[in-house]
Amino acid sequence: MKPKVFVSRRIPDRGLEKVLEFCDAEVWEDELPPSREVLIEKTRDCEGLLSLLTDKIDGEFLDQCPKLRVVANYAVGFDNIIVDDCTARGVAVGNTPGVLTDTTADFAFTLLMSAARRVVEGMDYVRAGRWKTWGPMLLLGRDIYGATLGLLGLGRIGSAMAERAKGFNMRVLYYDPYRREDLEKELNLEYVDLDTLFEQADFLSVHVPLTPETNGMVNAARFKQMKKTAILVNSARGPIVNTNDLYEALRDGEIAYAGVDVTDPEPIQTDHPILKLSNFVVCPHIASASIETRGRMAEIAADNLIAGLKGEALPAPVNKGVIAKRK
Numbered sequence: 021m022k023p024k025v026f027v028s029r030r031i032p033d034r035g036l037e038k039v040l041e042f043c044d045a046e047v048w049e050d051e052l053p054p055s056r057e058v059l060i061e062k063t064r065d066c067e068g069l070l071s072l073l074t075d076k077i078d079g080e081f082l083d084q085c086p087k088l089r090v091v092a093n094y095a096v097g098f099d100n101i102i103v104d105d106c107t108a109r110g111v112a113v114g115n116t117p118g119v120l121t122d123t124t125a126d127f128a129f130t131l132l133m134s135a136a137r138r139v140v141e142g143m144d145y146v147r148a149g150r151w152k153t154w155g156p157m158l159l160l161g162r163d164i165y166g167a168t169l170g171l172l173g174l175g176r177i178g179s180a181m182a183e184r185a186k187g188f189n190m191r192v193l194y195y196d197p198y199r200r201e202d203l204e205k206e207l208n209l210e211y212v213d214l215d216t217l218f219e220q221a222d223f224l225s226v227h228v229p230l231t232p233e234t235n236g237m238v239n240a241a242r243f244k245q246m247k248k249t250a251i252l253v254n255s256a257r258g259p260i261v262n263t264n265d266l267y268e269a270l271r272d273g274e275i276a277y278a279g280v281d282v283t284d285p286e287p288i289q290t291d292h293p294i295l296k297l298s299n300f301v302v303c304p305h306i307a308s309a310s311i312e313t314r315g316r317m318a319e320i321a322a323d324n325l326i327a328g329l330k331g332e333a334l335p336a337p338v339n340k341g342v343i344a345k346r347k
């Protein structure tokens with residue numbers, strides 16, 4: 021008999037076909053995520069769960085799904101999962117690292133450039149019928165080449181940003197709790213402390229995971245340290261940046277601009293005043309959303325799920341060494 025699994029949203033066929041071949045799978049077809057009660061009800065008798073970053077997986081959830089042996093998250097970030105709770109119960113957890121690194125860095129750079137060169141304001145201007153002639157002072161932005169990029173976090177995606185910055189002849193500063201001397205020469209990076217990072221960056225791009233330590237770490241005090249001409253880019257997780265502090269910093273000119281792909285809450289309330297600001301660009305969490313990358317993420321999530329069900333090591337483990345133990 022095929023193992024029962026729940027797939028909490030339709031994912032690209034490249035992964036879904038593998039899941040359907042190996043498992044007795046139920047797929048959630050709605051655009052919106054299942055509620056917690058529905059997720060529990062659907063997963064109660066399952067051995068595997070292919071989850072999204074909108075599904076909260078913790079001890080209380082796991083205790084109601086006693087057969088669950090593997091959670092394959094369709095994302096690189098796994099702040100939606102209390103990993104220790106999974107490990108304590110012998111539930112293997114997988115994510116989708118690597119394949120989305122360049123796609124996400126491409127998008128973070130897109131946000132950076134859109135903010136620096138006021139692309140969305142330009143489009144609004146044309147759409148509003150305001151484009152009458154070539155204007156010497158029209159929509160002046162900031163240069164990217166030669167500017168200082170501050171990377172908050174130097175994991176895979178942060179490093180890929182540094183590679184892109186090389187082509188723009190940027191000076192690149194980084195802060196990460198783990199200093200990466202091996203990369204400093206190759207990517208021409210300067211390791212600095214947090215204060216220096218915020219004080220010197222023309223562009224400050226967030227590439228840390230969301231953890232209790234990083235939650236809210238980009239806040240009013242940090243905006244005060246930044247240059248008034250600085251641009252913030254967030255393609256990591258919304259709650260790392262305090263939304264109301266960001267709103268006030270943009271409104272009051274503490275910083276010049278922000279380009280973000282993630283918000284807190286997510287989605288951002290449509291009546292939030294930040295959406296009225298012209299120096300704010302936001303996208304609906306699409307940094308990894310290329311056709312190729314979402315297909316590869318689906319494949320890795322499927323491979324993680326199937327390995328867990330077979331009692332094998334996951335190809336992309338989060339709690340490495342936890343081989344699904346439950347019966």
Ligand code: GLV
Binds near residue numbers: 096097
């Ligand atoms: C998306 O945000 C991811 O973590 O993959």
Ligand code: GLV
Binds near residue numbers: 117118176
């Ligand atoms: C995520 O893949 C990161 O390490 O930045």
